[in-house]
Amino acid sequence: MTNYPHLLAPLDLGFTTLKNRVLMGSMHTGLEETRDWNRVAEFYAERARGDVALMVTGGIGPNLEGSVLPGAAMMTTEEDVKNHSVVTQRVHEAGGKIAMQILHAGRYAYGPKCVAPSPVKSPISPFPPTELDEEGIEKQIGDIVNAARLARKAGYDGVEIMGSEGYFLNQFIVTHTNKRTDRWGGSYENRIRLPIEVVRRVREAVGTDFIIIYRLSMIDLVPNGSTFDEVVQLAKEIEKAGATIINTGIGWHEARVPTIATSVPRRAFAWVTQKLMGHVSIPVITSNRINTPEVGEAVIAEGCADMVSMARPMLADPHFVKKAIAGKSAQIAPCIACNQACLDHTFSGKLTSCLVNPRACHETELLIEPAATTKSIAIVGAGPAGLSTAMTCAERGHRVTVFDKAAEIGGQLNMAKQIPGKEEFWGFVDWYRTMIEVHDIDLRLNTDVTADDLDGFDEVIIATGVIPRDPEIPGQDGDNVVDYIDVLRGKVPVGKRVAVIGAGGIGFDVSEYLVHQGESPTENLPEWMAEWGVADPAQHRGGLAPDGPKPEAPARQVTLLQRKAEKHGKRLGKTTGWIHRASLKMKDVNFVGGVNYERIDAAGLHVSFGEARENPTLIEADTIVLCAGQLPLRSLADDLEARGITPHVIGGADVAAELDAKRAIDQGTRLAAVI
Template identity: 80%
Template sequence: MATYPNLLKPLDLGFTTLKNRVLMGSMHTGLEETGDWNRVAEFYAERARGDVALMVTGGIGPNLEGSVLPGAAMMVSEQDIENHRVVTDRVHEAGGKIAMQILHAGRYSYGPKCVAPSPVKSPISPFPPNELDEDGIEKQIADIVEAARKAKLAGYDGVEIMGSEGYFLNQFLVTHTNKRTDRWGGSYENRMRLPLEVVRRTREATGTDFIIIYRLSMIDLVPDGSTFDEVVQLAQEIEKAGATIINTGIGWHEARIPTIATSVPRAAFAWVTKKLMGKVGIPVITSNRINTPEVAEEVLSTGCADMVSLARPMLADAYFVAKAARGETSHIAPCIACNQACLDHTFGGKLTSCLVNPRACHETELPIEPATDIKTLAVVGSGPAGLSTAITAAERGHKVTLFDQSDEIGGQLNMAKQIPGKEEFWGLVDWYRAMVTDLGIEVKLNTTATPDMLAGFDEVVIATGVLPRDPEIPGQDGPNVVNYIDVLRGKAKVGHKVAVIGAGGIGFDVSEFLAHEGTSPTVDLPLWMKEWGVTDPAEHRSGLAPEGPQPEEPAREITLLQRKKTKHGKGLGKTTGWIHRAALKMKDVNFVGGVNYEKIDASGLHVSFGEARENPTVIEADTIVLCAGQVSERSLAEALESQGTKVHVIGGADVAAELDAKRAINQGTRLAAAL
């Protein structure tokens, strides 16, 4: 049995003890904005039942001007206190502890009433902020402190004061956003006056038996950010002002360096937090891309921090800590840091969930309960749709048989995991394999299911996925043309000059796969830091390397083409699309849009532009890779339906839209929950 002595060790805060070293970091789920406080309470209570030591809510605004969005949750009224008490009571009944994050967004607030130290507009908001005068600053301090006082009345064990990620307090700290010349600007002593005043007055208002976490930006990753000496100075003064714990913030939201996406190495910034260890006497928490008990234990055992913050992993599996304590690490549903159902939903105005766990934030409306009528279930296809159906159905007690033509489960996840930057998919497939084995699901690989094989099952689920769409380009049957499946499975030889047809998610993945050779930066932290221009903030202000990004030379010359005139990758994730575009541009990939594919011959790919098919051009290429979309593989479903057999068709077999694992897993889970 794996043991995690540092991870599971209690932490004595003096007036209270945390049961282990795991904090569930703050996430903007949108739950508080639903007004369904039972639903909010159940989300947090389930994580409390999973034995996380301390949870932090999503950001709660202290006033209207500081709220992240119009209609965002605030702590300003007596009714707010009563609503939040529903949450804290439920968490305490479940044996947990919870802190409320007080988030003043400053110039990041998405509205015309936003305020900031100086009228410097954020590049990620259309609203220029209003510069605060002395009275305005006093109001912001008073409102934050009052929100903390109300949080204590609502039963919270503490608050987290958000001072990082480029939000309000962080905006006062750096000359990037603070151009003031009064006592709130100029020298660093003046610029850090606001966060210190907030912490000091919050401690006075809440007493000594209340957790105050200060979220401190350890590395800003924006021009004119903090030096590390300033970070240490602030941390020491924050401790004196009365904070209980310092939590790590990494990078501003406007930084053009990825900090939590799947292509970021695991625990990529723990070394930054380690630099603060020993310089303050209160516990320090590290964060970002810590997603397994092994990674967390390593971070703690090497002295990088006193605690670890896990946010999205707690969406993927509410019982992360409890399973680690029981030695059931292989049963922990892994966070793959895809952002697709969490941050992409948040920035799209949707309720948060999780790609690998659709029950996240839907605990009350998607219960997984023992079946009263045990059925035999045939699932054809072991991609994400079929696997989620099979596992959920087996958990409920149904007898499941899983069929697949391949020699391994995982479907197209097995191609995704080959992409540099998507190594987390290996862990996802491993988790599926462990769950299938432990649940006793009968697996028939290398098997082409037929209607006769499926006769006699109570329910038949068709999850046969997709086939590549035929782009019907003259000459595509030539020896210099291959499809993305053969490329990613290593069955196709690809030359130095490559034209990739199709700039959707698969086209981007194939381009990244072909542009890299050798070690993936995602598994080599120094290489990744060099690629993105990250350095020690003790050497260069804000942690930005003066020479900028220094990626390795591309392995091939690649042209990525699409019929649409729109921006390449427009359909990629809201929070990750820019990363993929930047990564390919650093590899000198040529983006070409608005093309017509005329023909392919030995000289390469012939294209024209626009409806008039103008400017005929030859894209010289040794190899042309077809990534021109997918069509549903429904042949088995149609054969069964023609015989009158009722089937459930899910995943890509239902709708061929890129390789949408989020939709496939959600569909499969919900189907199995309803059978």
């Protein structure tokens, strides 16, 4: 008897059966754009070996004007068929099924040739689109149909037609972007004509025994978006047109509501999909922030959907489903929804990977193989760098001992998990704890290691992390000045008026921590929806509350200061920085930049501005919190080197550029792979 009877039940589609209810949702990885088709094939095959029922590729363009970026992968020629056949064959050999997503970006296409229903420029692209005429619309339909036909020829089990997230088909549906007055615009029946025609013509081209998934925007989260009655009407027409499955899309890319970041509650939008259940007879998939078998099981058991889509969890652990089947869910590497190595990379033009799993999208070049010679390895530091190194070394067969002077593992993760919106970090630390036991790693906590303690090990790895940088402000030794570490550990009281010195990632986190009180909105869906102005699309068009966001009042008056005269949070995550800025602004945090820290006294923090140190100002504060950066903690490494021993130094102990767990874990894993 499985622990997840609903999640792991097969799904009969008539002409084929899916072995469980888990879809690996589409992700832009950049792999197809490398043109290394063996590498692409291995990425998907690894997930097929992990027993996911069906995978969807990243978005593949049906033509040049619809491609997301110049040089993006397309399916237009016989050469494309040949290349993609490498992928489908490898997946099928691994026992999996795979569908190709056909993605026409419309006005989101980042290029001067982009097209759209109307010449309404996207706020996230500098290129105004060309309005399509009748002939141009027919060309787009024909190209999408051709891409589907070629996908079948390439061996795909199906296609997903992207009709959500504000892409091309979605742009026709919503008056926000469709200002037409011909048969493709005006009434709702006219505005949904294009997606229906696309699905109908694709079905004609591919036959009856081929999966067609239609990705439907269930809640647009933009002004003038669809009502839920309109969503239902479209879903019914898409079913009639020949779709096999309807998948859920949440929010447009330009929406000012976070939808997949870690601060979004788990399964935050399953209720939207549930509203569609019973209105159509084909299976319905729900998505967004479903990242454990337990959450997936509950969503299906409660009737929210027939199937769940998990995209980034399959980056974190390609064997997610296999481990769930085996009753080893505690060993599933968790997706913490940080966006740092996936979406941030995608929108920066870099190859996607995963903070938790650096092998994601690097399966052919980051190989974890048994070591030729077993070694005894000492690792000092049980933060993410040290623990990732330890796990990989142990997996390869080495004997590993991990030392840490703290009473618990996790390092800086234990501070991150205290931040409202970062609750996923609790599970991240729990996973490390599980894997230490699985790999039989010798863990020695409460141990302050010296160079003498490391005699006799074949390899020594220093992962001791960072120490706070001293900003050297006159008066910082006063009773009203505290360190961010003590604040997040709850060791010191903090007053009602707070000045936070340093607006990097830690300064933002500390400010978030200080303005909240009570339960985190990430743990309370109604509160989170109110905070971001999310409403039921059955009541308010597009799912936006008419009176906008309604956050809880801030617990404290916070001023966040930085030396640089630039936008606060400029160096935060590419896809999450705006969320952090918006969240703090909703809590009335005062952003002050371009300052010199002159002195601290009982009245607060005295600053001036610019190189000339002009406009002396008092920031009245009961408490001043120091978040002024970090320095590598490498004294132990220096002691070893003085003895003629050359240790490996990784993570913050190597480079203390902000707290970069992504770099630390990648560095540690790559080191462990070659020892």
